[in-house]
Amino acid sequence: MVDSPTSANQWLRLRGRIIGLVIGVLLLIGCFLVSLVAGAARTDFNTVWTALFAFNDSTEHVVIRTARLPRALIAPTVGAALAVAGALMQGLTRNPLADSGLLGINAGAALAVVATTVWLGNASMQFFWMAFIGAAIAAGAVYFLGSLGRRGMTTLKLVLAGAVLSYLLAAFTTGLLILSERTLEEIRFWLAGSVAGQNLEVFWQVSPYLIAGFAIAFSLGRQMTALSLGEEVAHGLGLRIGRVKAMSAIAVVLLAGGSVALAGPIAFVGLVVPHLVRFWVGVDYRWLLPYAAIWGAILLLLADLAARWLLQPQELPVGVMMTLLGGPFFVYLARSRVKS
Amino acid sequence: MKSKGTKAALTPSWLVWRSRLFSIRLDRRVPKVLFVLVLMILGVLIVSISYGNYFLPPIEVVRALLGQETTNPDASLLVMTLRLPRAIAALEVGMGLAVAGTILQGVTRNPLAAPEIIGVQAGAGLVVVAILVLLPALPLVLLPVAAFVGGLLTALLVYLLAWNRGSTPLRLVLVGIGVAAIAAALTTLLITFGEIREVSQALVWLTGSVYGCGWEQVAILFPWLMIFLPMTWGLARELNVLTLGDDVARGLGSQVEWQRGLLLLTSVALTGASVAIAGTLGFIGLMAPHLARQLVGASHAGLIPAAALIGGLIVVAADLVGRSVFAPIELPCGVVTAVLGAPYFLYLLLQHDDR
Numbered sequence: 001m002v003d004s005p006t007s008a009n010q011w012l013r014l015r016g017r018i019i020g021l022v023i024g025v026l027l028l029i030g031c032f033l034v035s036l037v038a039g040a041a042r043t044d045f046n047t048v049w050t051a052l053f054a055f056n057d058s059t060e061h062v063v064i065r066t067a068r069l070p071r072a073l074i075a076p077t078v079g080a081a082l083a084v085a086g087a088l089m090q091g092l093t094r095n096p097l098a099d100s101g102l103l104g105i106n107a108g109a110a111l112a113v114v115a116t117t118v119w120l121g122n123a124s125m126q127f128f129w130m131a132f133i134g135a136a137i138a139a140g141a142v143y144f145l146g147s148l149g150r151r152g153m154t155t156l157k158l159v160l161a162g163a164v165l166s167y168l169l170a171a172f173t174t175g176l177l178i179l180s181e182r183t184l185e186e187i188r189f190w191l192a193g194s195v196a197g198q199n200l201e202v203f204w205q206v207s208p209y210l211i212a213g214f215a216i217a218f219s220l221g222r223q224m225t226a227l228s229l230g231e232e233v234a235h236g237l238g239l240r241i242g243r244v245k246a247m248s249a250i251a252v253v254l255l256a257g258g259s260v261a262l263a264g265p266i267a268f269v270g271l272v273v274p275h276l277v278r279f280w281v282g283v284d285y286r287w288l289l290p291y292a293a294i295w296g297a298i299l300l301l302l303a304d305l306a307a308r309w310l311l312q313p314q315e316l317p318v319g320v321m322m323t324l325l326g327g328p329f330f331v332y333l334a335r336s337r338v339k340s
Numbered sequence: 341m342k343s344k345g346t347k348a349a350l351t352p353s354w355l356v357w358r359s360r361l362f363s364i365r366l367d368r369r370v371p372k373v374l375f376v377l378v379l380m381i382l383g384v385l386i387v388s389i390s391y392g393n394y395f396l397p398p399i400e401v402v403r404a405l406l407g408q409e410t411t412n413p414d415a416s417l418l419v420m421t422l423r424l425p426r427a428i429a430a431l432e433v434g435m436g437l438a439v440a441g442t443i444l445q446g447v448t449r450n451p452l453a454a455p456e457i458i459g460v461q462a463g464a465g466l467v468v469v470a471i472l473v474l475l476p477a478l479p480l481v482l483l484p485v486a487a488f489v490g491g492l493l494t495a496l497l498v499y500l501l502a503w504n505r506g507s508t509p510l511r512l513v514l515v516g517i518g519v520a521a522i523a524a525a526l527t528t529l530l531i532t533f534g535e536i537r538e539v540s541q542a543l544v545w546l547t548g549s550v551y552g553c554g555w556e557q558v559a560i561l562f563p564w565l566m567i568f569l570p571m572t573w574g575l576a577r578e579l580n581v582l583t584l585g586d587d588v589a590r591g592l593g594s595q596v597e598w599q600r601g602l603l604l605l606t607s608v609a610l611t612g613a614s615v616a617i618a619g620t621l622g623f624i625g626l627m628a629p630h631l632a633r634q635l636v637g638a639s640h641a642g643l644i645p646a647a648a649l650i651g652g653l654i655v656v657a658a659d660l661v662g663r664s665v666f667a668p669i670e671l672p673c674g675v676v677t678a679v680l681g682a683p684y685f686l687y688l689l690l691q692h693d694d695r
Contacts, residue, residue, distance in 0.1 A: 097514070102517075145686055145690075148690050149689075149690045156510050156513070156514065157689060159514060159517070160452070160513065160517075160685075160689055161686060161689065163517050164682045164685045164686055164689075165682070167622065167678060167682055168678055168679065168682035168683075171547065171622075171674065171675045171678035171679065171682075172675070172679075174547050174672070174675060175671050175672075175675040178544065178669065178670075178671060178672065178675075179666055179669050179671070192528055267521070268521075311529075311532065314532060315532075316528075316529060316532055317528070317532070319525075320525045320528045320529055320532075323521050323522060323524070323525035324522060324525050324526070324529075326521075327518050327519070327521045327522035327525065328518070328522065330517075330518040330521070331501050331515050331518040331519065334502075334511060334514035334515050334517075334518060335501065335502070335504055335511065335515070
């Protein structure tokens with residue numbers, strides 16, 4: 001705990017964390033700018049600057065403002081939201097393999113959006129708020145299923161329940177899409193997890209929910225640290241466990257649901273990032289959560305750049321990129337962290 | 341040289357055949373269960389063939405199948421060239437996947453093991469998509485071989501990655517989930533790369549479907565089943581012994597590693613061939629063995645044929661349901677089996693946990 005940094009050691013640690021935070025923010029800004037500059041049409045920083053602050057109607061400016069800017073804003077936002085949601089879930093369930101994608105929460109949000117879209121026959125993402133309802137139902141279901149049985153919640157049971165729930169929800173989604181072929185094209189890329197082709201309107205609509213989610217998450221830092229040490233410890237420290245769990249669950253639903261509404265279901269961000277930043281900041285959630293947000297944002301920006309660059313001139317959905325990066329990491333964790 | 345129930349007094353629930361070359365012991369329930377299953381399959385097949393855009397009365401279907409004169413002159417054509425091969429392909433796929441799952445569950449002693457869960461199907465599917473995209477000229481007959489190789493490599497990868505001073509069922513399943521996710525992502529990558537025109541078709545195939553299967557597909561799958569199903573049945577006794585655990589099996593004189601390898605190879609071959617024809621059809625390999633075990637017990641000589649028939653029955657029925665619920669639009673039967681299989685898997689998971 002670094003509440004009162006009296007000793008030299010604690011000062012050093014605090015300084016290291018602050019430096020890390022600054023480096024992270026600088027990197028994030030760098031990635032953001034690269035994401036604006038890179039693309040099929042050649043542009044440089046100058047053009048980007050004028051496009052943002054001295055807009056004229058040239059093609060380059062329009063491309064930057066309508067295609068690249070939304071993307072460069074949505075990718076880090078989604079990355080941060082998913083990473084923080086993952087960190088919260090790992091603390092909440094005390095499960096190293098928790099991730100909103102793996103546990104079926106993203107699939108639930110996606111199904112809800114697709115179902116509403118198909119039902120009401122309008123594909124312009126105006127039903128984004130359904131994502132929150134879908135995420136909440138799926139989160140409740142997976143938590144319930146994962147804690148059924150005599151032994152209570154185990155890592156394996158939760159992950160398996162999540163995997164099967166994802167499978168089932170994805171099958172429903174596929175079925176719905178096949179039944180209404182019209183929406184297939186519009187939604188297919190989004191369903192693979194993509195930050196492309198979204199406009200800023202949706203971004204502004206979703207951002208209040210995401211901001212609320214981040215606010216709740218960051219306010220829970222101290223409590224989450226205690227909770228991640230185990231319920232007995234948390235209880236001993238005088239924590240109101242039920243309240244903390246409920247709050248963090250709300251934050252997870254807001255963050256995961258919001259990011260699905262923006263970019264479709266993207267898995268593994270919430271798994272990879274918290275584990276990576278733990279190397280730097282350890283288990284203290286007051287630092288873990290902001291670090292996770294920053295590095296989640298960086299990771300998704302980089303993944304999106306790679307997804308654009310890999311199969312030029314075509315683009316991969318960034319969700320595919322994340323799975324290629326995150327899958328091996330999951331296998332590594334399954335090998336090393338899961339005691340059988 | 342049959343002597344039925346020689347030990348009737350001692351073990352009243354077993355049927356025993358003995359001859360000089362081989363002997364076999366079956367649960368007493370087996371013949372009756374198999375008989376009922378065959379009847380059910382015939383029933384569902386006939387209904388499935390009757391049903392379609394153009395409804396044929398079942399009696400017409402039976403006549404057409406038996407080669408008799410039908411009142412509707414088109415009935416024979418419709419049945420023999422369009423609907424029958426599709427139904428038979430469904431039956432074959434179901435049998436293959438069910439036996440593949442039975443082997444996996446026996447060999448790994450893991451009630452949750454199934455080809456789709458440990459990543460074999462995803463690996464086979466990846467290779468099939470890769471071939472469709474990169475080598476479209478490859479003859480269809482070789483597709484099952486490619487799928488077999490893909491499934492085999494994936495199975496090896498999962499097994500090696502799950503090996504950490506010994507292998508445990510739980511780690512195997514977790515690693516399988518991770519590897520399956522990677523394979524699925526690579527499949528998406530290939531589809532994006534290849535710009536498969538009919539994305540909706542690719543989607544249907546990936547969900548598992550016997551849409552558009554004709555006699556060609558039936559014929560491709562047939563030799564795989566003819567080789568590997570009898571082979572598995574012949575290895576039933578070895579499977580029984582392996583189920584008891586490696587130490588017991590060794591004590592009983594089994595060459596554990598060799599037999600396990602052969603059985604796993606068989607399982608992957610059956611999965612690969614099925615995936616090549618019908619895509620990644622989920623949960624058959626999980627459900628069928630469990631259902632069969634409840635009907636005929638755990639001894640593999642009876643379990644294998646019962647599971648095969650149940651698997652076939654499920655896929656034929658799922659195809660029928662997928663075609664009929666939202667007609668005229670077809671749901672791939674993979675969606676139907678997922679809706680059935682996912683809750684069943686959760687049920688098994690909880691049961692396993694309570695043990």
